[in-house]
Amino acid sequence: xxxxxxxxxxxxxxxxxxxxxxxxxxxxxxxxxxxxxxxxxxxxxxxxxxxxxxxxxxxxxxxxxxxxxxxxxxxxxxxxxxxxxxxxxxxxxxxxxxxxxxxxxxxxxxxxxxxxxxxxxxxxxxxxxxxxxxxxxxxxxxxxxxxxxxxxxxxxxxxxxxxxxxxxxxxxxxxxxxxxxxxxxxxxxxxxxxxxxxxxxxxxxxxxxxxxxxxxxxxxxxxxxxxxxxxxxxxxxxxxxxxxxxxxxxxxxxxxxxxxxxxxxxxxxxxxxxxxxxxxxxxxxxxxxxxxxxxxxxxxxxxxxxxxxxxxxxxxxxxxxxxxxxxxxxxxxxxxxxxxxxxxxxxxxxxxxxxxxxxxxxxxxxxxxxxxxxxxxxxxxxxxxxxxxxxxxxxxxxxxxxxxxxxxxxxxxxxxxxxxxxxxxxxxxxxxxxxxxxxxxxxxxxxxxxxxxxxxxxxxxxxxxxxxxxxxxxxxxxxxxx
Ligand code: SF4
Numbered sequence: 001x002x003x004x005x006x007x008x009x010x011x012x013x014x015x016x017x018x019x020x021x022x023x024x025x026x027x028x029x030x031x032x033x034x035x036x037x038x039x040x041x042x043x044x045x046x047x048x049x050x051x052x053x054x055x056x057x058x059x060x061x062x063x064x065x066x067x068x069x070x071x072x073x074x075x076x077x078x079x080x081x082x083x084x085x086x087x088x089x090x091x092x093x094x095x096x097x098x099x100x101x102x103x104x105x106x107x108x109x110x111x112x113x114x115x116x117x118x119x120x121x122x123x124x125x126x127x128x129x130x131x132x133x134x135x136x137x138x139x140x141x142x143x144x145x146x147x148x149x150x151x152x153x154x155x156x157x158x159x160x161x162x163x164x165x166x167x168x169x170x171x172x173x174x175x176x177x178x179x180x181x182x183x184x185x186x187x188x189x190x191x192x193x194x195x196x197x198x199x200x201x202x203x204x205x206x207x208x209x210x211x212x213x214x215x216x217x218x219x220x221x222x223x224x225x226x227x228x229x230x231x232x233x234x235x236x237x238x239x240x241x242x243x244x245x246x247x248x249x250x251x252x253x254x255x256x257x258x259x260x261x262x263x264x265x266x267x268x269x270x271x272x273x274x275x276x277x278x279x280x281x282x283x284x285x286x287x288x289x290x291x292x293x294x295x296x297x298x299x300x301x302x303x304x305x306x307x308x309x310x311x312x313x314x315x316x317x318x319x320x321x322x323x324x325x326x327x328x329x330x331x332x333x334x335x336x337x338x339x340x341x342x343x344x345x346x347x348x349x350x351x352x353x354x355x356x357x358x359x360x361x362x363x364x365x366x367x368x369x370x371x372x373x374x375x376x377x378x379x380x381x382x383x384x385x386x387x388x389x390x391x392x393x394x395x396x397x398x399x400x401x402x403x404x405x406x407x408x409x410x411x412x413x414x415x416x417x418x419x420x421x422x423x424x425x426x427x428x429x430x431x432x433x434x435x436x437x438x439x440x441x442x443x444x445x446x447x448x449x450x451x452x453x454x455x456x457x458x459x460x461x462x463x464x465x466x467x468x469x470x471x472x473x474x475x476x477x478x479x480x481x482x
Pocket of ligand 1 (some may be wrong): 370
């Protein structure tokens with residue numbers, strides 16, 4: 001088979017075989033089911049990045065990896081990546097979105113089930129079904145084993161959430177019914193463990209048939225494959241599930257679980273970052289360390305350093321998270337201090353209250369034509385300033401977006417700044433907490449990027465000095481002031 005790395009100026013979801021061109025190079029995305037990457041895979045990847053790229057690797061908010069290269073990857077490089085499981089052996093399905101699982105799947109004492117075998121089985125299913133390549137590249141599936149690090153609130157088309165009923169483990173089916181960035185919602189179906197793959201296969205096949213019809217009719221703008229949520233808006237959940245039932249040949253089991261009210265489904269920002277730092281695993285005597293990766297970006301030396309630590313002291317793999325940081329797992333208690341010190345020596349952090357722990361930024365104008373501002377540089381400036389002038393006691397999520405599309409983060413932030421451009425100066429709209437916009441309540445417009453560090457420090461100082469008590473979150477504090 002001939003391999004090539006196509007380059008597109010329009011690829012919305014770049015993959016290894018359909019890379020996107022950007023101002024700062026050719027952007028390729030490496031799909032890592034459940035965000036797992038072994039130390040050997042890290043070695044192969046860093047060799048590719050050092051040869052073709054700028055020596056930087058980025059963790060995405062789907063726990064993929066992204067690399068930027070100055071030239072297209074050669075056939076040999078792609079074969080190497082395939083040999084080591086970093087590219088799909090089936091080129092046509094490599095572009096489908098990564099499968100998400102909790103970064104603590106299999107090591108979390110709170111979990112109902114280890115979802116990693118299901119992720120692997122579903123990945124294998126995709127490889128065997130090249131006809132699924134016509135689906136939207138954004139088709140996304142998530143497995144939530146009810147770990148302490150929840151992923152069921154991440155935007156996905158289909159999410160299976162483990163639940164225990166009368167001592168048996170089932171999966172509650174959630175579908176992405178809402179707008180872009182919304183959490184999937186329960187649809188009243190309970191899937192027994194042994195039926196998970198066949199139910200997923202039926203859900204996907206009915207969606208594939210819908211996609212085929214739409215593409216044949218060419219009614220869709222630019223013949224773009226429809227998203228699953230478009231099918232759901234077109235047909236409704238009832239018709240979709242009726243067709244899935246027909247395909248399965250047996251009835252789907254109704255769920256006795258009452259759906260949580262909307263406001264209670266999300267994860268509070270305090271909880272989201274609790275995986276950072278040192279935590280015990282369900283395996284007796286073993287620990288994991290959650291590592292803060294500034295803006296999700298690692299140099300190849302840092303990735304090599306982390307993967308060496310995983311090989312020498314841990315389970316031989318890194319676990320990437322949808323919060324653009326990572327875990328090193330399976331560390332013995334006696335080695336914790338040593339590993340912690342080595343992480344700090346790599347210029348990384350482990351504390352959830354470090355300013356970088358909860359700052360997210362999209363690629364900004366160096367990597368995206370739609371960007372009005374250099375979000376990466378502006379976010380680094382804010383983090384560096386905060387590091388020297390404030391001691392946070394909670395992680396505060398600050399989101400830098402180069403335009404209204406909000407690619408870096410879909411969930412609400414504590415503080416959001418959205419690029420507006422400007423003739424000689426970069427400016428931002430500044431939002432806090434909840435409000436009329438998806439970004440929150442607007443408090444400033446046309447705010448000069450140079451003054452953002454001082455403004456954000458002031459907002460955080462006000463919160464720390466004026467909040468009701470230390471349990472009040474930043475969001476609750478700013479919302480009460482609106
Ligand atoms: S949020 Fe806007 S500027 Fe940032 S990466 Fe997405 S499209 Fe580009």
